[in-house]
Amino acid sequence: MLTLADELALLAYDDDGTRRLGQPALGYGLAGAVLVELAIAGRVEVADKNVVALSTERIGHDVLDDALTRIADDRLRKPKAWVEKLSKGLTDRVLDGLAESGVLRREQDKVLLVFPRTRFPSPGGVEPPLETEVRARLALAVGSGRPVDPRTAALCALIRAVQFDRQVFADQPRDVVKRRLKEISEGEWAAEATRKAIEEVQVAVSVMMVAAIVPAATS
Incomplete structure (x- = not known):
């Protein structure tokens, strides 16, 4: 089974x-996905x-379990701080995991015959x-108006949050996508505690995105 981070990476x-x-958008999104999954x-x-860690029981996935251990062993931090901390090196770990499971393939070459890639x-x-299954699930969530399961939501x-909706939903009307994503983000599709955590993580990722975009736009 794919984690939310796996799905976002694909x-x-x-x-x-x-x-x-x-x-850093992808790294922030993946870190947010890890927190949401937990x-x-x-x-x-x-x-x-x-x-706050509620349980240290392992899930059985290295990326998720490592994050849980770090959260349980560390002092209390806001979601924004954990998004920043967990994002470091996370993209490579998620991609390596997808390659090891055969979902993706790892290729190494050199750019301009010099720089490793x-x-x-x-x-x-x-x-x-x-x-394909992930994309079908997302298309149904945005296009049907039906209730959405917690993971898809x-x-x-x-x-x-990472402003990737235009690319993911490129074949659907922009105004419909924006309205429906807002509905889903604000909907009561999970238990209150879970929904609150996901909302806080979404805000944290959005704040990190703004912090990254503003300096680039003004430089």
């Missing part, structure tokens, strides 16, 4: 290994504006079936 890369969502699993919550295209250069919220 959406962020074309089948030839070209990245469509740049850094919240949905009942391992963490946000209390008094801080991320690692790429993660899909096997055979076609969209992995697991990614959380992924929609993260896509919105």
Whole structure:
């Protein structure tokens, strides 16, 4: 089973290994996905504006379990601080995991015959079936207006937070997508504690995005 971070990473890369969502946005989104996954699993919550570990029981996924251990062993921090801390090196770990499981393929070459580069295209250069399933789930969530399960709603919220919705939903009307993502992000699609945690993480990722964009725009 894919984690939310896996799903976001697959959406962020074309089948030839070209990245469509740049850094630091992807790193922040993946870190947010890890926090959201832990919240949905009942391992963490946000209390008094801080991320709190509810249980240290392992989930069975290295990235998630490592994050949970760090949260449980560290002092209380706000979601924004954890998004920043967890984002470091996370993209490589998620991509390595997808390559090890055979969902993606790891390729190493050199740019201009000098600079080493690692790429993660899909096997055979076609969209992995697991990614197809993710895209179908997202399209149904945005296009149907039906109730959305917590994981899909959380992924929609993260896509919105990292401003990746235009690319993910390129074949759907922009105004419809924006309205529906807002509805999903604000909807009552999970238990209150889980929904609160996901909302706080979404805000944290959005704040990190603004902090990254403003200096670049004014330089």
